[in-house]
Amino acid sequence: MNGHISAFALDVHWAEGRPPGDLEAHVATCERCRGYLASLDASARREHPTPRIVVSLQARRPRNWVLPIFSTIALAAGVALFVKAGAPREYVGTKGTPAVELFIERDHRIDRWDERTPVHPNDRLALHVACEDFPRVVVAAPVSGVWTTVFDGPCPLQSEALPFSLTVDDQPGDEHLALVWSKEPMKGASLARAIDERRRQRGVWVTTLDLKKTAP
Amino acid sequence: MHAPSYALAARPVVPPDFSVLYARFRPPVQAKCRRLLGGTGASDDVVQETFVRLWKADVASEENPRVVMAWLYRTCTRLSIDVLRDRKRTQPRDLTDEPLPCGVDLAASTEARAAIAALADAVSEDELAVAVLCRVDGLSQLEAATLLEVSERTVRRMLDRFDERTRSLRKELSS
Numbered sequence: 001m002n003g004h005i006s007a008f009a010l011d012v013h014w015a016e017g018r019p020p021g022d023l024e025a026h027v028a029t030c031e032r033c034r035g036y037l038a039s040l041d042a043s044a045r046r047e048h049p050t051p052r053i054v055v056s057l058q059a060r061r062p063r064n065w066v067l068p069i070f071s072t073i074a075l076a077a078g079v080a081l082f083v084k085a086g087a088p089r090e091y092v093g094t095k096g097t098p099a100v101e102l103f104i105e106r107d108h109r110i111d112r113w114d115e116r117t118p119v120h121p122n123d124r125l126a127l128h129v130a131c132e133d134f135p136r137v138v139v140a141a142p143v144s145g146v147w148t149t150v151f152d153g154p155c156p157l158q159s160e161a162l163p164f165s166l167t168v169d170d171q172p173g174d175e176h177l178a179l180v181w182s183k184e185p186m187k188g189a190s191l192a193r194a195i196d197e198r199r200r201q202r203g204v205w206v207t208t209l210d211l212k213k214t215a216p
Numbered sequence: 217m218h219a220p221s222y223a224l225a226a227r228p229v230v231p232p233d234f235s236v237l238y239a240r241f242r243p244p245v246q247a248k249c250r251r252l253l254g255g256t257g258a259s260d261d262v263v264q265e266t267f268v269r270l271w272k273a274d275v276a277s278e279e280n281p282r283v284v285m286a287w288l289y290r291t292c293t294r295l296s297i298d299v300l301r302d303r304k305r306t307q308p309r310d311l312t313d314e315p316l317p318c319g320v321d322l323a324a325s326t327e328a329r330a331a332i333a334a335l336a337d338a339v340s341e342d343e344l345a346v347a348v349l350c351r352v353d354g355l356s357q358l359e360a361a362t363l364l365e366v367s368e369r370t371v372r373r374m375l376d377r378f379d380e381r382t383r384s385l386r387k388e389l390s391s
Contacts, residue, residue: 004319011244039315043243
C-alpha cells in the first residue's frame with residue numbers, strides 16, 4: 001500500500017482487530033502509524049467507565065448533574081420494581097398508558113432491568129419513560145416520610161431516558177419511587193395526595209415503584 | 217401478565233454488550249476528539265455524549281466496524297464543533313508529542329485547528345466538518361464524502377472555500 005493513511009482508516013483497522021492485509025503491511029513499515037496504533041492500545045488498557053446513559057451535553061447540564069440527593073434518599077439496591085397496587089407486574093405499561101423502564105449501570109455495563117436482578121450499592125439507575133399524551137412527569141421519592149420531588153420537567157417527545165441518574169447507596173431498607181405523569185404541573189400536597197391515592201384519572205397517572213436492595 | 221409497551225418496545229434496547237462496543241470504539245473516538253479539542257474535560261464530554269447517542273441510535277447493533285466508526289466520526293465531529301463554537305477563540309493545543317497517523321500533516325493540522333476555532337462562528341457546520349475530517353484527521357476527500365454522505369465534489373468545494381478563508385485569516389493575522 002502506498003501513500004498516507006488517514007486516522008479514520010487506521011481507527012477502523014484498529015477496531016477490526018488489525019487483520020492482516022495491505023494496511024497492516026503499511027503499519028509494519030510506518031513508524032507514525034505504528035505509534036498511533038500503539039497509543040490506541042495504551043488508551044484501551046486504561047480504564048474508562050461506560051458513560052452515564054442520561055447525561056446530555058446538548059442540554060448543557062453540569063457534569064455533576066447526577067443527583068447527589070439520592071445518597072440521602074437511601075435509594076438502595078435491589079431493583080425489584082413493582083407497580084404498587086396489587087401483585088408484582090411488569091414495569092412497562094400497556095398501549096396508550098405512560099410507561100417506565102429501568103436501566104442499571106454496574107461495573108461499566110448498562111443493562112435493562114430483568115425484573116429479577118437485585119441492585120447493589122453504587123449501581124446507577126436511569127429511568128426511561130414513555131409519556132403518551134402527558135406533557136409533564138415528576139419523579140418523587142420519600143424523604144423522612146414525605147414525598148419529595150427528585151425530577152420535575154416536561155415529558156420527552158419520544159420515549160427516552162430522563163436527564164438524570166440515581167445512585168444506589170448502602171443504607172439499609174427498601175426504597176420507593178413514584179412517577180407522576182400529568183397534564184398540569186404538580187407539587188407539594190397535591191402531588192403527595194396523587195401518589196398516595198395512586199391516582200390514574202383526571203389528567204394524572206401515577207406509578208409507584210418499590211425497590212429492594214441487597215448487598216452485592 | 218401485561219402486554220409489553222408498544223412505545224418502549226419500539227425503542228432501541230441497550231445491547232447487552234454495549235460495554236464491549238464502548239471498549240472497542242472509545243480509544244479512536246477519544247483520540248479524534250483530543251486531536252481537535254485537546255485533552256480537556258470538553259473532549260471527554262464529547263466522547264461520552266457521542267456514545268450516549270450511539271446507545272440511543274440503531275447503529276449500536278451494526279456489525280460492520282466501518283459503519284459504526286463512520287457514525288461515530290460524524291457525530292463526534294459535529295459535537296466538537298458545537299464545543300468550539302461555545303469556546304470561541306482559544307489557542308489550540310500543541311500536538312507535537314501526540315501520536316498521529318502518517319496521513320495527518322502536523323503543520324497543516326495545527327493551522328487548520330486554529331482556523332476552525334477562529335472561524336467556528338462564521339462558517340457553516342458542514343464546511344467545518346469537512347475541514348475537521350480532511351485537515352485535522354487527514355481523511356481523503358473521498359473518505360470524507362463517504363463519511364458525510366455527500367458528493368466528493370461538494371467536499372472539494374467546501375474544502376477550497378475553507379482553505380481560502382484560512383489564507384485570508386493568515387494574512388489578517390500577519391498584518
